[in-house]
Amino acid sequence: MKTRTILTITAAVMATGAFAQGKSVTIASWGGSYQEAQSKALFEPAAANTGIEVKQETYGGMSDVRLQVSSGQVTLDIVASGSGSAARAAAEGLLEKLDYNVIDVSTFYPGLYTDYCIGGDVFSTVYAWNTNTYGENGPQSWADFWDVEKFPGSRAYRGKVAGALEGALMADGVAPADVYSVLDSEEGIERAIDKIRELKPHISVFWTSGAQHAQLMKDGEVDMTTGWNGRFDNAAKDGAKVAYSFNQALLDYDCFAVPKGAPNRDTAMMFLNEISKPEYQDDLPKYITYGPTNKAAYETGEITADVAAGLPSSPANAAMQLPVSLDWYAKWETIAAEMYQEMLTE
Known part of the structure; x- marks a missing residue:
């Protein structure tokens, strides 16, 4: 049974890699230690596991998305955003609706994803x-x-x-x-x-x-x-x-969104599904002390009790804060x- 499971997983990974061959996404985030943590925990491992080429940029926030969408020259496929800025951008019509038939949020904390933005970390x-x-x-x-x-x-x-x-x-x-x-x-x-x-x-x-x-x-x-x-x-x-x-x-939480008219929209949905999995999110606290939005990340054994106690979303810390x-x-x-x-x- 275990052998069959391993073979099934291997076949699935190979199929995903084959499906993603030649596909790419351009991701924009905010640079510094934050983007470095995202890159090490999420972007680079997901690229290696899926075969999707990832191009990273830094940007100035949703004002850059607004400029691209209004000019009809969208080059970004995925952007990191604060949850509030994403909510306003969605209201302005700047974002694609996320495809939750592709992106699995079944083990996410309630309230940490919307129609237009999926949570990447809690801070x-x-x-x-x-x-x-x-x-x-x-x-x-x-x-x-x-x-x-x-x-x-x-x-x-x-x-x-x-x-x-x-x-x-x-x-x-x-x-x-x-x-x-x-x-x-x-x-x-x-x-x-x-x-x-x-x-x-x-x-x-x-x-x-x-x-x-x-x-x-x-x-x-x-x-x-x-x-x-x-x-x-x-x-x-x-x-x-x-x-x-x-x-x-x-x-609060940071999230990932797809700009309206993203050139690689479908690939972006696949990539968002990948980086939302617990086996990626459980690595993020190794590089920056932000909590996962996928609660299953606390069940993999990678996040120790000591580390969890220092994360914003731990029960004791969350109780002191204003959402x-x-x-x-x-x-x-x-x-x-x-x-x-x-x-x-x-």
Whole structure:
């Protein structure tokens, strides 16, 4: 029976490789340690196992997709995206509907895939601090991050609206459960922006990429910053004096989408199915501390209990966090981004 199973698997792999012969996909992600982790855990092994040639690029996000789709010159087949940005892009008609007859999500966590985007990892937007400045006793809430008397020093903050407003409202006393209700109006958005405006004299840098906020901590350029947990963990491995807390963090997921008019749409669906399998996702935490979206990845034995305890999606860590609302981003991100940009240029 075991021999027959092995032969069946081997035959399936050979058939897939034969079917994929001569096929290729172009994937765009955000570079730095994040794309390196994706490449090692997902893209390169899946390419080897399927025979699909993978061409990798870095890009600036859905604004690049919008430009390609509007010009009718789409060169990207798969893009990495934040879940909120993908929701808005889907609402704009920039993405292909995913084919779940090809892509198997039967063992995915609920809510970590949509008609237009399939989750690739779970991450947290956290506040982090320089341990040379504060030791291990850094801020433990967004109110602490805003408290320049208790925690004097320079800050860095997100230069885009995604993940920027929620913490500001919690710093202003809004309970996590009420954050998106308050943000469901221009007045609520302005309240959050006013709170950031209050901190602005202490913000040295408004960062625009994960590589940038990680480098800020490596260089000791600021005393605390917001950013993505996995980037900070990798910076710490490289010698950065950085720590962070999951308390009041924003629990979110990155996903993969297919731009409207992708030149290799069908191959993209095949490749998304491949990299969504648990035997790939269970390798991602080896390179960056983001959790898998396929819950079966926790059952392969590759992710130890110790590693799982440090991932954003572990039960204890998830319980402390505010899940990001995709509905809010689909409805409000464009308006909020314009209001946020006005504040940045004041």
